Amino acid sequence: MKRLLTLTLAFSIVGCAQQASMPTERLSPPILPSSDHQDSRVDGPIGATNLLPASSQSYGAPATVSLPATADSSGGGTVSLVFSDTDIREVVAQILGSILQVSYTIDPAVHGTATLHTAGPLARSQLLPTLQALLAQNGATLVQSGGLYRVIPTPAGVASSTIAGSPNTSGSQLYQLRYTSAVDLARVLQPFVGQNAKIIADPGSNSLVISGDPDTRATLAALAQAFDIDLLAGQSYALLPTPEGAAQDFATSLQSALRSQGGGLSNIVRVVPMERISSVLVVASQPQFIQQAQRVYQLLVRQQRLTVRSWHVYYLQDSKAEDAAYILQQAFTPGNITASPSSSDQSNASAGSESHGNGTTPMADTGSGGSSLNGLGSSAGIGTGSSLASGGSQSSGASPQGASQSTTPAQTPSNPLLGGLSPTGGSGGGGDDAGTDAIRIIPDPQNNSVITYTTQEEEDVVEAMLRKIDILPLQVRIDATIAEVTLNNQLQYGTQFFFQSGGVNGILNNAAATTSYAVPRAVALATTFPGFILSGNGAGGAPIALQALQAVTTVHVLSSPELMVLDNQTAHLQVGDLVPYLTSSSQSTITTNAPVINSVSYQPTGVIMNVTPRVNSGGLVTLDISQEVSAIDSSVSTTTTGISSPTFSERNVTSRVVIQDGQTVGLAGLITDSATKSNSGIPFLKDIPILGLLAGTQSNQRTRTELLVLITPHVLYNQRDARALTSDLEDLLKNAAAVPTELNGQRSSGSDDPNERVRRALQFGQ
Numbered sequence: 001m002k003r004l005l006t007l008t009l010a011f012s013i014v015g016c017a018q019q020a021s022m023p024t025e026r027l028s029p030p031i032l033p034s035s036d037h038q039d040s041r042v043d044g045p046i047g048a049t050n051l052l053p054a055s056s057q058s059y060g061a062p063a064t065v066s067l068p069a070t071a072d073s074s075g076g077g078t079v080s081l082v083f084s085d086t087d088i089r090e091v092v093a094q095i096l097g098s099i100l101q102v103s104y105t106i107d108p109a110v111h112g113t114a115t116l117h118t119a120g121p122l123a124r125s126q127l128l129p130t131l132q133a134l135l136a137q138n139g140a141t142l143v144q145s146g147g148l149y150r151v152i153p154t155p156a157g158v159a160s161s162t163i164a165g166s167p168n169t170s171g172s173q174l175y176q177l178r179y180t181s182a183v184d185l186a187r188v189l190q191p192f193v194g195q196n197a198k199i200i201a202d203p204g205s206n207s208l209v210i211s212g213d214p215d216t217r218a219t220l221a222a223l224a225q226a227f228d229i230d231l232l233a234g235q236s237y238a239l240l241p242t243p244e245g246a247a248q249d250f251a252t253s254l255q256s257a258l259r260s261q262g263g264g265l266s267n268i269v270r271v272v273p274m275e276r277i278s279s280v281l282v283v284a285s286q287p288q289f290i291q292q293a294q295r296v297y298q299l300l301v302r303q304q305r306l307t308v309r310s311w312h313v314y315y316l317q318d319s320k321a322e323d324a325a326y327i328l329q330q331a332f333t334p335g336n337i338t339a340s341p342s343s344s345d346q347s348n349a350s351a352g353s354e355s356h357g358n359g360t361t362p363m364a365d366t367g368s369g370g371s372s373l374n375g376l377g378s379s380a381g382i383g384t385g386s387s388l389a390s391g392g393s394q395s396s397g398a399s400p401q402g403a404s405q406s407t408t409p410a411q412t413p414s415n416p417l418l419g420g421l422s423p424t425g426g427s428g429g430g431g432d433d434a435g436t437d438a439i440r441i442i443p444d445p446q447n448n449s450v451i452t453y454t455t456q457e458e459e460d461v462v463e464a465m466l467r468k469i470d471i472l473p474l475q476v477r478i479d480a481t482i483a484e485v486t487l488n489n490q491l492q493y494g495t496q497f498f499f500q501s502g503g504v505n506g507i508l509n510n511a512a513a514t515t516s517y518a519v520p521r522a523v524a525l526a527t528t529f530p531g532f533i534l535s536g537n538g539a540g541g542a543p544i545a546l547q548a549l550q551a552v553t554t555v556h557v558l559s560s561p562e563l564m565v566l567d568n569q570t571a572h573l574q575v576g577d578l579v580p581y582l583t584s585s586s587q588s589t590i591t592t593n594a595p596v597i598n599s600v601s602y603q604p605t606g607v608i609m610n611v612t613p614r615v616n617s618g619g620l621v622t623l624d625i626s627q628e629v630s631a632i633d634s635s636v637s638t639t640t641t642g643i644s645s646p647t648f649s650e651r652n653v654t655s656r657v658v659i660q661d662g663q664t665v666g667l668a669g670l671i672t673d674s675a676t677k678s679n680s681g682i683p684f685l686k687d688i689p690i691l692g693l694l695a696g697t698q699s700n701q702r703t704r705t706e707l708l709v710l711i712t713p714h715v716l717y718n719q720r721d722a723r724a725l726t727s728d729l730e731d732l733l734k735n736a737a738a739v740p741t742e743l744n745g746q747r748s749s750g751s752d753d754p755n756e757r758v759r760r761a762l763q764f765g766q
Contacts, residue, residue, distance in 0.1 A: 077121030088112040088138050095131045104149040112138030172211040180228045182206045236290045238282040240297050247273040250280045257296045305456040315449045319470045325443035339443050474567040475716040476613040486554040487704040559607040576606010581645045605630045619661045621713045628652035651707050661715045670707035
């Protein structure tokens with residue numbers, strides 16, 4: 001019964017524990033913006049633009065003049081005429097009476113003879129024109145009145161107002177005009193009207209009345225038809241776009257260029273400015289004139305692209321506005337640099353040396369470049385700074401803030417990026433006044449954009465450079481382990497000698513046979529200064545090194561952070577305390593009972609690390625590493641001028657190494673040797689020889705420790721690598737959501753959950 005009660009209680013405890021646990025939820029995939037989302041941040045010109053649309057042309061077909069059709073005498077005739085000094089009256093009788101068989105009359109005043117011999121047969125339609133020609137030789141003409149043909153003298157035929165019954169008889173005919181004014185055309189044709197013809201214009205119906213014999217009427221009608229053409233159908237047009245507000249200037253320039261070619265084209269080619277649509281309309285009667293006008297227009301546009309500036313805005317995606325503007329100003333306006341780039345490297349590198357409170361904190365300059373080691377057991381760093389960079393030389397390049405801020409471009413040389421043009425837009429250096437219309441590059445940090453005032457040619461170069469600058473930077477995950485290794489007989493020469501001497505191979509083989517830890521089969525060790533590079537397949541370099549050391553000594557991990565940082569940016573880690581200390585004390589000697597004024601500064605202690613990765617295209621990672629481990633040395637106290645201040649023990653290393661993505665670099669050699677003596681027991685009795693062995697305890701201990709820094713970079717090339725990293729972290733922390741609940745059941749000493757033993761015994765543990 002008692003055993004059953006115990007089991008029931010155990011099941012109840014397990015059930016409560018399971019209900020209290022919170023399941024870990026997977027991170028939801030990122031929400032991508034919908035396709036219909038419209039971003040208001042669009043790159044492009046501001047206001048008037050120099051980018052002109054394409055011109056449009058319309059070429060007209062040349063007007064064709066159709067002449068009156070003539071009778072075809074090539075064949076098909078059936079009548080042959082042969083007259084030799086025949087009376088004209090007999091000729092009329094033969095043609096009109098015998099052949100055509102029409103009614104006719106002959107005026108008694110008509111007399112004469114005719115001689116005619118046709119080379120071939122004539123058609124019936126050719127007989128009347130032939131007769132009309134024979135009558136004209138004898139001063140007579142043929143007039144048709146209804147169905148009656150009358151042969152009368154020529155003056156009477158012209159004077160009469162008889163309407164010509166057919167094209168082959170004399171009289172008057174009406175010609176309707178379509179495109180030309182009848183009054184103007186009659187005035188033009190009047191010099192061609194002979195004594196036997198007449199032309200009258202009718203403005204109302206826009207027509208011409210032509211009187212005369214058939215030949216005269218046909219000639220005047222052909223001239224009228226030649227003038228009565230559609231001039232607009234033969235015109236060619238070109239609509240040439242211009243910058244806003246420059247239509248009149250373009251039109252004036254085109255007209256001046258056309259007049260310079262002999263002056264003839266100024267009347268043939270018309271240029272019409274159209275300010276409302278910012279265009280110029282060119283009208284010409286021939287297509288080749290349009291092409292000549294376009295050639296002049298292209299020259300004007302090309303010059304406008306080189307000289308006229310306008311505003312443009314570019315919204316950056318992956319860069320900062322100040323950084324991009326600083327680079328562009330260095331390239332295009334080296335004499336007028338106003339942008340201030342973000343000094344992330346300098347600020348991150350000096351993050352651990354900020355001053356807190358009054359006064360300044362003395363910090364050692366770790367330098368840059370090369371490699372340096374310093375394994376100080378105890379160093380009094382109060383009020384003094386000492387350089388620890390003994391290897392290599394420190395870079396002395398000017399900081400971005402120290403760049404020239406001059407705004408006078410008078411001495412600025414010609415920029416090769418501008419195609420020989422100076423930044424002021426002219427061909428030379430220019431003076432102070434030349435910069436009013438010079439190229440300008442302005443950063444807009446609030447919208448993370450760059451605003452430029454450039455010509456179209458300069459805009460193309462600036463935009464191409466921005467495409468190369470504004471790129472997505474790589475991300476690097478840095479896995480760091482800072483451990484303190486106790487040196488024993490097997491590690492008497494340090495961890496670096498232990499790894500390089502081959503002792504790690506036996507340790508790893510033994511560990512693979514006796515433990516369940518996954519040890520790689522092949523381990524590659526490469527010697528570097530001041531450490532080593534370790535790589536292999538399996539769990540990775542840092543766990544391999546720590547497991548090998550744990551097999552022979554005690555390893556105390558001080559910190560094991562995982563940092564995510566952008567390429568060429570500095571990751572800063574500081575875990576520790578800010579320790580206050582007095583730097584100075586002063587009191588006025590003039591004022592009686594003046595208070596003592598103390599100046600207090602703060603010294604950061606603990607684990608401080610700065611890492612700057614730089615990734616190349618081949619996967620090699622250059623790491624600038626600055627590692628420091630410091631603490632208060634309680635065994636030493638420094639008193640200077642009556643001021644008691646703590647003594648700090650400091651171990652730091654600064655190095656630059658190049659390793660492959662995924663390899664582990666180890667920095668070692670920071671060895672600390674400390675000796676401790678103690679004498680405790682019953683007062684007075686512990687100091688008596690021989691008796692003191694029973695009344696007290698004496699110890700004399702020497703401890704040697706070495707600081708080991710293991711760093712492994714992992715390059716994230718795209719979002720897929722970032723998602724894979726997130727999934728790995730989720731797999732490693734499946735019960736992360738239940739950790740706070742389990743911690744509530746732990747004791748303040750940090751011991752295990754008392755219910756954990758019961759769950760394991762019943763095999764309900766996770």
